[in-house]
Amino acid sequence: MIQIDFADARPIYKQLIEEIKMLMVTNEVKNGDRLPSVRDLANQLEVNPNTIQRAYRELEHAGFIQTVPGKGSFASGRKEVVKARKKELVKELEKVIEHLWICEVSDEEIMEIVNKMSERKHK
Amino acid sequence: MIQIDFADARPIYKQLIEEIKMLMVTNEVKNGDRLPSVRDLANQLEVNPNTIQRAYRELEHAGFIQTVPGKGSFASGRKEVVKARKKELVKELEKVIEHLWICEVSDEEIMEIVNKMSERKHK
Amino acid sequence: MIQIDFADARPIYKQLIEEIKMLMVTNEVKNGDRLPSVRDLANQLEVNPNTIQRAYRELEHAGFIQTVPGKGSFASGRKEVVKARKKELVKELEKVIEHLWICEVSDEEIMEIVNKMSERKHK
Amino acid sequence: MIQIDFADARPIYKQLIEEIKMLMVTNEVKNGDRLPSVRDLANQLEVNPNTIQRAYRELEHAGFIQTVPGKGSFASGRKEVVKARKKELVKELEKVIEHLWICEVSDEEIMEIVNKMSERKHK
């Protein structure tokens, strides 16, 4: 279910964090679901267990999962994830648009891109 | 003219690359303009000459500047920079929008964000 | 396996790039093989780690190796290396032949040189 | 008549040497012809006079021109130039072919390239 890309510039643990958040946002991992154990995931992805542990640790720190020693890690609070993610994305969107303006791309052109994407989606 | 932020997570040489590209996009540095010498810029920014050189080297490799040993480095190909940057940004825009959809943000909401930014800009 | 020549006019990092490409072309280094670590190779060749790293960096940039921070550098894309090298060589061949023509060397004479080399090889 | 390319990786003085040798081989500059003065050529090419002087110095050292102080530089001995150049080129040809073999390019393929070039020339 989770895939990492060794060619990606981002470190593996950050890729993991993003992937797991994504699974929660898309509801593929629901509230209370148990995540794979550190060892299993490490074996499956051929990655150092420390790397998995670091991803889980940061996810727990951010409140997205809960780790119960001896039992495993459990997903928590989809709503919060979505809300936080949305905030991040809106910020990113604003940044991208500002940079597009600098490249002499008009609002109309931006709108057009959004519209085209929307049409493609609804087909 | 060029500024770097030592607190920034990005390495200095990447900041430099971005800054210089930006100067070319905004036409503050025009085609054929001579960039500061490696040593001068290093002194001015209080950075090691090697770091400047790496930025210049990568910019040349990407075709954005042209460096002549013994003479200096010269800006080239503004159009290409703008074009490449725009392509990057559109790709980013599409990625952000797709992620917003996943977070159940509608096209209308996205449009509204763009509109609000546009209004703020024109004030 | 890799050797450099300090007396060579070419910079060390370029020699390294050529050597490694050659190892890939001759299939002594196969797809997915791990290259020596930056530090190991630096020790072995009695060269500064920075120099090795520069060679690796440029090889990665050109798509010939893939480096994963914390894991190492891995060969990739032998076919591409051979293809690129062949293209380079054919271009060089054409250039040399054109220059030979200018020096009033006939096609027949060129053919003869090739034939003689071929005979020598097959002995 | 002489042109240099600032984007070329080779230093300007080497480009000059090549260009002048080429003019002698193609007989555009004949035995005894006077070459432009250092100053004139420097002005014409927008290049530092030292650079021209270095090229002339090395050409004289190799026996391709003769410099008479106060009078100028004069071309000498086309035959020798052609002969030397031919020797260089044959050596290069052999090197290229050997490398092509390594890239699994057969003699037949090489012959074909030569033939095709020959046909193109005679059209």
Next chain:
DNA sequence: GTGGTCTAGACCACG
């Protein structure tokens, strides 16, 4: 352990 970045400072080739 791995690679990635950076500094300090040297030497060379080129103009």
Next chain:
DNA sequence: GTGGTCTAGACCACT
């Protein structure tokens, strides 16, 4: 003066 290469050695992030 310019850029190009290299060494020595530091610190950091990642596995």
